[in-house]
Amino acid sequence: MTSYSDVSFFPRIAKPLASYKKYWAARFGTAKFLPMSKKEMAALGWDSCDIILVTGDAYVDHPSFGMAVIGRMLEAQGFRVGIIAQPDWQSAEPFKALGKPNLFFGVTAGNMDSMINRYTADRKIRSDDAYTPGDVGGKRPDRAAIVYSQRCREAYKDVPIVLGGIEGSLRRIAHYDYWSDKVRRSIVVDAKSDLLLYGNAERAIVEIAHRLAAKEPITSITDVRGTAFVQRTNREGWVEIDSSSVDEIGRVDQHVNPYMMSADLARAQGGACVQDPDAADAPVGLMDGKTKPIQFVPNPALKTSLTHKNNLVKTDKDKTVIRLPSYEQVKSDPVLYAHASRVLHLETNPGNARALVQAHGEGTTAKDVWINPPPIPLTTAEMDYVFDLPYARSPHPAYADANGSHDHATKIPAWEMIRFSVNIMRGCFGGCTFCSITEHEGRIIQSRSEESVIKEVEAIRDTVKGFTGTISDLGGPTANMYRLGCKTPEIEAACRKPSCVYPGICQNLTTSHDPLIHMYRRARALKGVKKILIGSGLRYDLAVKSPEYVKELVTHHVGGYLKIAPEHTEQGPLTKMMKPGIGTYDKFKTLFEKYSLEAGKKQYLIPYFIAAHPGTSDEDMMHLAVWLKKNGFRADQVQTFYPSPMATATAMYHTGKNPLRKITRESESVDIVRGDKRRRLHKAFLRYHDATNWPLLRxxxxxxxxxxxxxNGKHHLIPTFQPLVKTGASTTAASSKPKKGNIQTQHTGLPPRDNGGKGFKGGKTRK
Ligand code: SF4
Structure with missing residues (x-):
């Protein structure tokens, strides 16, 4: 055991981001905005870009936008970085706008998967796009990561292509694609990128940029964590194991029990321990001639270990790669697909994950897609480094309207949403199966320091136009996981559980909200700051562990309504979502109401629910509707399950199997809500109060x-009579602002869409 009791201070074995020698071009200094034209490059004194980032989003120079984070990070390393945002993809010409990059093209579809951005959960096309000036849809192609990569290749065929962003990240292996209703190949194969970076990519992109700058060919860069690529040569010294053999016993690896005590270890070795209360004939002395001394053996589940000397020492890195069933196998066999999904999810902890390999194609055309283990999480110092980069905190001036403003016709809704908010951490250990945040950012929480967060609040106060004193959020993927995590680095590194809070809060999880409370207090005491709201989704099962936090939140940080996401009331769907039971919601509600009353405030909880999630029967939806009616809730907006790439719930949707348990041909089947009719019915239960739904519900x-x-009584769900309603019209008014008793059944962190209240899309996740 070590003395590290806060996950923020666990040592991480990785080269610090700030430790690289700067590239020679650092002499050009820092750009106010990264250039989007040759004219801007010339003004900076550049004759070329070292790296060009191509993105499907408008360029907003803010740490909530991927291209800005990666661009500023590379700039801080000394590289000249240009941006091509939302290019016309019909030809390669727009991809030559900044000339040929000296090192590589970095390609991303943007902050969202381009298909989720463009289509609703019912696969209907959207006309808007929150990441585009004026909220206009259609400024990026479907499957933008593939299209952009192809155009970059056409523009300059010898320039390496490094693909990143959420679209690439969550399509790194063969995956079910909801929009084509097919299993697609790894995006590495389709995009023909030289490297794919998955997860938060700062570590990988910085290392790759420096290695390419040092003239290393991209084909030889095969050892960077968080990367995937088509394997070009046989890899010497690696041991390959078949994934179906490692999942034989219900878990990927029979690693040493991280909770094993010395007494257990002694018994396992045929000896006894003096402190073993269960040992009937425990010896008085350890070395009495009869008792075997205990041999401490390294935990094979750990790839690295800590020493007293310098804390960071590399032990033998396990050169093991797990071979997943091939693309052709998972495409034609749902059981193998579910198995591959399960193995991938069990190999997501950077502390023990192994490389994965998956064949695509057969015979002479067969190629292997190689996926290195996930990136090592950033330390707090590195998070500060990333967030303290010199962002302009504004959209690029090219998007301004005739008056130089970004607030009217050319407003970018996603920027508007985060304009006065601060991201305090990354990662999520919740593991909700319909969400892919864990597969992307990981479940180890990476937190900024309080100092860095406070500095950003002050920067918003002092520099952001339109600030009226209200910070709209101090949050992240989850509002209340700041600085929470496993109690020790050893246990964290050995764990393969998909969630630290399901089916209950893990006994090894630290749940103290004190650092968060301290930060809230300091932020709201700042001069010029009138109010700090918390807009991110709250993990309420965690919050009830700290009534003091709930009190702080309810007394000072709720703007009348607090969004929380029980997602359902019934055990069937909840167990497939890995969400706590509705009883925990009730506990939170009690605290919420108590502290609201004490504060003399009228405040309401806004619960969110999902219809048609895998594992939901029609009866489950009926019970949920009855609960809603009993509790006086009416849903304005309805969220139906949206199978996003690589989520565990998507694997359930496609295969009808439950990858949360060991997969066999006989293993548990899941009730899947397919087809328009049944999905419509599940939505109708959520909107039981809408007369247009009554005939279907009856x-x-x-x-x-x-x-x-x-x-027609109070205890009935729907009446016998049918009022006259126009086809397609709703009897409830769509409103972006919920009223008492009105609820929205989704929250995504983006402003409500003006589309008749049928839901909106967005970036943040449900908790
Ligand atoms: S599930 Fe428990 S043991 Fe595993 S990482 Fe989370 S807190 Fe640690």
Missing amino acids: EALKSMGRADLIG
Whole structure:
């Protein structure tokens, strides 16, 4: 055991981001905005860019936008970085706008998967795009990562292409694609990129840029964590194991029990320990001639270990690669698909994950896609480094309207959303199966220092136009996981659990909200700051562990309504989502109401629910509707399950299997809500109060044998009479602002869409 009790201070074995020798071009200094034209390059004194980032989002120079983070990070390393944002993809010409990059093209579809950005959960096309000036849709192609990569290759065929962003990250292996209803190949194969970076890519992109600058060919860069590529040569010295053999016993690896005590270890070695209360004939002395001394053996599940001397020492890195079933196998066999998904998810902890390999193609055309283990999380000092980079905190001036403003016709809604908010951490250990944040950012929380966060609040106060004193969020993927994590680095490195909070809060998880409370107090005491709101989703099962936090939140940081996401009331879907039971919601509600009353405030909880999630029966939705009615809730907006690439729930949707358990041909099947009719019914239950849904609900309730819920009394779900309503019209007004008792059944962190209240898309995740 070590003395590290806060995950923020666990030592991480990785080269610090700030430790690289700067590239010679650092002499050009820092650009106010990264250039988007040759004219801007000339003004900076550049004759060329070292790296050009191509992105599907408008360029907003703010740490919430991927291209800005990566661009500023590379600039801080001394490279000249240009941006090509939302280029016309019909030809290669727009991709030559900044000339030929000296080192590589960095390609990303943007902050969202381009298909999620463009289509609704019912696969209907959207007309808007929150990442585009004026909220206009259609400024990026479908499957933008592939299209942009192809155009970059056409523009300059000898320039390496490094693909990143969420679209690439979550399509790194063969994956189910909801929009084509097919299993697609790894995006590395389709985009023909030289390297794919998955997860948060600062570490990988910095190392790759310096190695390319040192003239190393991109084909030889095969050892960087968080990368995937088509394997070009046989890899010497690696041991390959078949994934179906490692998942034989229900877990990927029979690693040493991280909770094993010395007494257990002694027993395992045929000896006994003096401190073993269970040892009937425990010896008085350890070395009495009969007792075997305990041999401490290294935990094979750990690839690295800590020493007293310098804390960071590399032990033998396990050269093991797990071979997943091939693309052709997972495409044609849902059981193998579910198995591959399960193995991938069990290999996501940077402390013990092994490399994965998956064949694409057969015979002479076969190629292997190699996926290195995930990136090592950033330390707090590195998080500060990333967030303290010199962002202009504004969209590029090219997007300004005739008056030089970004607030009117050319407003970028996603920027508007985060304009006065501060991201305090990354990662999520919740593991909700419908969300891919863990697969992307990992479940180890990476937190900024309080100092760095406070500095950013002050920068918003002092420099951001339009600031009126309210910070709209101090959050991240989750509002209340700041500086929380496993108690020790050893246990964290050995763990393969998909969630630290499901099916209950892990006994090894630190749950103290003190650092967060301290930060809230300091931020709201700043001169010129009138209010700090918390807009990110709250993990309420964690929050109830700290009533003091709930009190702080409710008393000072709720703007009348607090969004939380029970997602469902029934165990069937909740166990497939890995979400806590509704009883925990009730506990939180009690605290919320108590502290609101004490503070003399009228405040309301806004619960969010998902319809049609895998594992949801029609009866589950009916029970949820009854609960909603009983509790006086009416959903304005309805979220139906959206199968996003690589999420565990998507694997359930595609295969009908439950990858949370060991997969066999006989293993548990999951009820999948497919087809328009059944999805419509599940949505209709959420909007039981909408008369347009009543005919459908009456028919369903009768066939379910629950006609007793049809009637005109208070205890009935829907009435017997049918008012006159226009086809397609709703009897409830769509409103972006919830009223008491009105709820939205989704939250995504973006402003509500003006589309008749049928839902909106966005970046932040549900908790
Ligand atoms: S599940 Fe428990 S043991 Fe595993 S990382 Fe989380 S807190 Fe640690």
